[in-house]
Amino acid sequence: MEKGMLKLIDTVEAYCLDAMSTGVVLAWATEMFEKGFITKEHLNGIELKWGDSDTYEKAVEYIVEQPNDFYKDIAKGIYHASKIYGGEEFALTFGKNEMPGYHTGPGCHIGYAIGARHSHLCNAGYSLDRKMIVDGTKETPQSIVDSLMKEEKWRQILSSLNLCFFARGIYSMDVIKRGLKAVGLDFSDDEINNIGERVYAEKYSFKYREGFSFENRKWPQRIFDTKSLSTEFDKKFMENAITYAEKKIKELL
Structure with missing residues (x-):
C-alpha cells in the first residue's frame, strides 16, 4: 500500500497535476462508480477501487490524455463534472476548487x-x-x-x-x-x-x-x-x- 501511494504521488507530480485536486477528483469518481452513476465505459475500461493504486495511476494518465468525454469533464474539476453526471452532494468543492485535505x-x-x-x-x-x-x-x-x-x-x-x-x-x-x-x-x-x-x-x-x-x-x-x-x-x-x-x-x- 505504501509503495503504491508513493508511486501514485510520483505519477501526479510527473504530470504536473495538483495532488489535492486530483485526489478529490479520483475519490469522487470512485464513489460515482461504486454507486452505479458511471460505468466502465465512462472510465475507459478500468474499475476504480479503493486501495488499487495501479488503477488510479492509469486514471491519472487518462485525466491528462482525456480519451473520452468523461475524462475531459473531470479534467475540468468535479464542480463541472458533477453538474453533468450527478453526485453533487459528495463533490467536495469550494469556489469551484476541490477541497483541501x-x-x-x-x-x-x-x-x-x-x-x-x-x-x-x-x-x-x-x-x-x-x-x-x-x-x-x-x-x-x-x-x-x-x-x-x-x-x-x-x-x-x-x-x-x-x-x-x-x-x-x-x-x-x-x-x-x-x-x-x-x-x-x-x-x-x-x-x-x-x-x-x-x-x-x-x-x-x-x-x-x-x-x-x-x-x-x-x-x-x-x-x-x-x-x-x-x-x-x-x-x-x-x-x-x-x-x-x-x-x-x-x-x-
Whole structure:
C-alpha cells in the first residue's frame, strides 16, 4: 500500500497535476462508480477501487490524455463534472476548487469558502478548529470570519515577502520590521498592516470584477454528514458566516 501511494504521488507530480485536486477528483469518481452513476465505459475500461493504486495511476494518465468525454469533464474539476453526471452532494468543492485535505470543523470550511483563492493556504481555519478542540471553546460565525480575515490580510505580507507559511509563526511583526529595516525600508506597524489589507482588498476587487459572487455558493452535503473533530455545525451556521464575511469584505472595497 505504501509503495503504491508513493508511486501514485510520483505519477501526479510527473504530470504536473495538483495532488489535492486530483485526489478529490479520483475519490469522487470512485464513489460515482461504486454507486452505479458511471460505468466502465465512462472510465475507459478500468474499475476504480479503493486501495488499487495501479488503477488510479492509469486514471491519472487518462485525466491528462482525456480519451473520452468523461475524462475531459473531470479534467475540468468535479464542480463541472458533477453538474453533468450527478453526485453533487459528495463533490467536495469550494469556489469551484476541490477541497483541501482538512475536515476539522467549521473554521476550515469557512476558510475555504471566503479565502481569496479558496485554498487552505489563504488562512488557517483548521488552526481555529484545533484551538476549539484543545481549549474546549466555541466560536461564532462572526468570530471565525473576523479571525480568518485578519490572518489572511497578514498572510499577504508574508507571501509578498516570499516567506514560507510553514514557518509563519516565526515571522512576527517585529521580525518583519527588522528584516525590512536591514535593507533600508522603515515601516510602522500600521503601514505594514495597511499594505496587507490593501493587497487582500485588491484580490477581491479582481474577483468581483471577473464575475465572482458569494450568491453562487453551494455547500457540499458531505461536510455536514461526516462528523468533524471540533464543534458541530450546520448550513445555517455556515450561511451566517458567509453573509457576515461578504459584508466585511465589501466594506474594504
